[in-house]
Amino acid sequence: MMDLFRLETESQVQVLTSGLLALERDSSAPEQLEACMRAAHSLKGAARIVDIAAGVNVAHAMEDIFVAAQHGTLRLKQPHIDVLLRGLDLFNRIANTAESHLVRWTSELHAEVDAHLADSRGLLTSSFIADEAITAAPQEPAAESQSNAIAPSAVATAAGDARDSREQALRITANHLNRLLGLAGEALVDSRQLRPFVDSLLKLKRLHYGARKAMEELHHSLPTQMLNERDAQVLETLHDHIARSQELLADNLVGLENFAYRSSDLANRLYHEAVTCRMLPFADGVRGLPRMARDVARGLGKQVHLEIVGESTQVDREVLEKLEAPLGHLIRNAIDHGICLPDERIALGKAAEGTIRLEARHNNGMLMISVSDDGRGISLPGLREAIVRRNLTTAEMAGRLSDEELLEFLFLPGFTMRDSVTEISGRGVGLDVVQDMVKRLRGKVHISTSSGEGARFQLQLPLSLSVVRALLVDIHGERYAFPLSAIHRTLKLTSEAIQLLEGRQFFMLNADAVGLISARQVLHGDAATSRDDELSVVVVGHTGQAYGLVVDHLLSEHELVVRTLDPRLGKIKDIAAGALTEDGSPVLIVDTDELVQSIDKLISEQRLSRLHREDNSTTAKRRRVLVVDDSLTVRELQRSLLDGAGYEVEVAVDGMDGWNAIRTGRFDMLVTDIDMPRMDGMELVAKIKRDPHLKDIPVLIVSYKDREEDRLRGLEAGADYYLTKGSFHDDSLLQAVIDLIGEANA
Template identity: 50%
Template sequence: MTDDDLSRQSLLELFREEAGAQTRVLSDGLLALEQRPADAAALEACMRAAHSLKGAARIIGLQDGVDIAHLMEECFVGAQRGELRLTPAHIDVLLRGVDLLLRVGEAKPDAPVTRADIDGFVRRLSSPPAVAGEAPTNDVEHTDADVDVYAQLQAQLQAEALAQRQEAVPADSTDSTGSTGSTGSTGSAAATGKPDAARHADRMLRVRAANLDRVLSLSGEVLVESRWLKPFASSMLRMKRTQRDTSLALDALYDTLAGHLDEVALSALADVRTALNGMQQTLGARIDELDRYERSSANLAQLLYDEALQCRMRPFGDATHAYPRVVRDLARSLGKRVTFEIVGTSTQVDRDILDMLDAPLGHLLRNAIDHGIETPEQRMARGKPADAHVTLEARHSAGKLLISVSDDGAGIDLDTVRASVIRRKLADAETAARLSEQELLDFLLLPGFSMREHVTDVSGRGVGLDAVHEMVKAVRGTVRIFNDPGKGSRFVMQLPLTLSVVRSLLVDVGGEAYAFPLAHVRRTLELARARIDMLEGQQHFAFDGKPVGLVTAHQLLGAQQVDAARESVSVVVIGDERETYGIAVDRFLGERMLVVQPLDARLGKIRDIAAGALMENGDAVLIVDVDDLLRSVDKLVRGGQLDKIGRAHDVAARQRKHVLVVEDSLTVRELERKLLEKRGYAVTVAVDGMDGWNALRSGSFDLVVTDIDMPRMDGIELVTLIKRDPAFKHVPVMIVSYKDRDEDRRRGLEAGADYYLAKGSFHDEALLDAVRDLIGEATQ
């Protein structure tokens, strides 16, 4: 590749940047002119943008771009002079011209801009097509002057193209109208990179994302290192106090020995006192300097970190340039009239989050226009204005980024949602009838769920809202749907302000620090051990009126179990309404703002861990991947491998009698457990004979209390296995059964049971008396 080729490539890059910026100006201006055709400011902005693009295209020899931009510029000039009235049909064609200019800049081999495209653009602009939903007679209001203007433009364009093919046009030549005024110089400045703007304080620079992340990471480390000075300064103050005490002790010694030592010894002692006082003064001065340096260093490090973090932030408006055009084109294709408003364009958003918002916001806007907004006729029949209103808003609230898409359409018909749930067999009719409004609305976020019975080119596949939900989950956020039937709906995404910093709850697990992102923490609590119950062989506790499973963080994270005989357990409640668990940790360490440090890619995905961070003292901390952690919990629950957490009375469990209760009825099982625990016995429960046999082989028990009729293995089989096994045949077994016939009692006792109690005559004292007769009191 020659130097000329390289120079042209760099100029093409500049033109693409220029085209991207100027076509945004053109799109915004055209959408404004559609609402206000006589808007002088919008016309001026569009004319200047077209002129700048024409000059930039001429400099790098893109004749197609020159032709398109020149025709658009003349159209805007004609509108400024009153020779042409812009209508929605004109706007349609001019927006296609904007698309053509972008294609010219991209110069894709598979989609080149041909002369036929340009000639077609000229013809459409000279005679715009009818717009769907509007009467052809009202589509474009042409006057004889309009036709003359376009005829002259087309002839002029062809003549200029012929002349420019015959001779090369120098870079500093005048434009096609022969003017060399300020607008021409503006175009040249635009094409050559705007040297004046390059010296402006607000100029934009392109920086690689990896470099920016590295700067942020280093600034975070600098911030951590600067905070190390404070404890060092505190230790120096302690040294100063020790030195002062030493000086006072030396003064006391001098006074005591003043009458017993000669002059030489006293002089030497006085010299020591003087040197010590001098050292104390010097140390005090240095400590003052260190204190000033510590404050200055911490302040500068904080400023550096804040500025580096701010570099990751971009205004929300940077990601919304295309949406007015998307909304307009989709609304017109569906025969609807929509006024679109963007609120909070200056709201600062993390760069990575902003890049991820494009597809979800597009889905939400299409969903609002296609599903929510009615046709003008339907709106007027319901007493609404013909023009619907769609609002896209971004704002900060309570340390979160809230992005909402709202409309004033028909809202969401809950009966239709319920019918779709039943039709797609996601729930039966009886269950669907009991679903609350919020539960029904949550179905809209499921993959493959759609309100449409037939697929169209706009909707019907059920992937739009699912994509929104997945994106929000990926950045540790939530999405909520608010519905007002007949008046509209609102979709709200609650997202973190930045992915670089996460506010976390620090916990201690086995002597190591771990961080739970606060966005995933529902509650923290100190759970009394007495509140831990056993249900279906798993430990639970009551939370918001519902039983919630309890799991140890030591088992999940592979940490060493700490033997701490505390009366309560520190629990982090995670999950959502459908899946909630309590994670037991050793203790809470408080909340921190942590700078996320990605783990080395060579490590791959570490189970249950998302990233790392550094604490203020420089210690490393691992940030928990809560979604992954919930999957690990579910796997342990299904495998029946959960470790147990000792309850309050389990501290002395080794000194108490241990009873295994085997019962398939939840009611009877829990009644027996509570009775025995109230009397002081340690109790483990099993849901059938097989579960009881496995529990017996993995623990140590003083008594087995079992039912007879149970799935998988009945009580008679369990008693037979126990009495035939040399390791367990000494363990007493008591049968508690509804069957009170003599033959049932005989079968149980022949199998080896030591006691047979009928449930028909069962009452509290009967069970407890039988247990006491077999193994004695709980603490004997």
């Protein structure tokens, strides 16, 4: 019953807070008065059910004020709102200290209740309170009188008015929900492993068909007189076995394909339902901000209205819990620094009341939260002066900084533009806390301002901390995931673009010098070497401290289910968490903030070596071939064959994977199948031949399709060579590769 009472208190206090703030702007709004009256009445009934007399008294006092306002004998003004809001704070304290029909009374709380009841009586006219004196134990009208000994079901009845529109809720612990989400993620990954298995069986079915066709051709091509009776029987038996195995395979393949579809669909629905359980409306995390904004503005003698847009926007519970503090900092900062006093605003042609807009929305799979105001804006000249005055840079350098670079100084710990300390600001604590929290949530924060028109803080955050969109890269033969929110840019860098200054390598990006670092050296401690003429670079960090990490290959973008690492492993340097890819392979998610700190440490200790090309003076450069086939057997056969001949080989599991690989890597040739999921070989070849940077790469198609029209389709799509899997042998494949690109060593 006490749990229900606290739940009721939380709900009704929020209704009353919103209603009182609205009545402060328009005291004659009848719908707000009615809502407040009902909420106060519900609080009184709930307090009576659990036998909290102090709560009954406070709620009854609020109810009397609302009745007077409804009858027109009292007009709600700011002093009335102040008393009513203090009453809500008091009721909250009573509810949170109540245990089993008792309140842990202190002399301060007792005195506060008495003082509040006296203030409430003072707000009412003597004629109004003559018949409605507030006593220590107020009595309800006969029609509403009820015993304290009420069955538990009555609690739900009393609280039902405010929860009629709520969905039924079941309390579960966060640990239970996290385990459910983890299992859903595993089910999702496991279900996706069925697809390659089904595709392999399809390939086996085609192989059976090819073998059967070959047997038929052999049977028809050999003269009957060349086959003795025994050979004919063996051939016929083999033919029957192939036919039966193909029929059995076809029958089971249909069932397996249906199971794979149902399993994948079920896992997807299970996972998304588990994610949905963690989501809450944005309004749930910002309920206290309108009251806070009102109180801060009152203390500074300002008039401010906090407008919240996107209250129903769904946000992960863990993200939402961490947002209240940074958003509170931003709103207090806007009231103190941005919004002028009423007289100043009127002189500037603005309304006396300033507006702060807090907005939440989804955009491209991210949560976008903005805090903007219509105040004076951030003075960029004043900011430059403050930076120089605090010896953060020279006057000459400050004059060359862009607006965006200037605004970044606001996030420095201890930085403030105020020369004096107030209760609200001046201590240099606030925006650095905001940026720190946003970084912990794997997000970004951006400031924009316009002189005389206001400032805007834009927070870009993940919708959920349990799922991350990431770029997979290859570093020294291992795959790592970089969260997309932490990546400024990816690019291909030629050796000519690398510059040297004081022994350190860098390149220019948008007029900024970005340090060039080998990811191998930072994560593996290996020598900073590269074999390619064109470097794959991932730019991480922030303005003024960005680094270009050289990785071996940029792979593809994935949505990963974040899995915490076993605590027995301890803290793994530069790693935030782990995940499983769609094929079940593990991948480590990089902690980019810690990675930047590791780079800074290497630089400060002068242990960061320069990136250099591997010495190829004695070893000829190997030609690189990309093999694309959805059959593991065929991929491995072709890879081992070409690798044995001296070629450097990479593989891709389907057309889409092949397309991502060939446009992010350097290859001398492509060997591809035709029938593949997501993107078939014909489409892959066509896309390559349409790309001006890739169109000259020779293409060899190796397919089971051996009809003349299939061969013509492949050649018309842009293939340079066409082989059939049913007829090619080692020599024919190698000879085709040699004909197109030459021997393995250039």
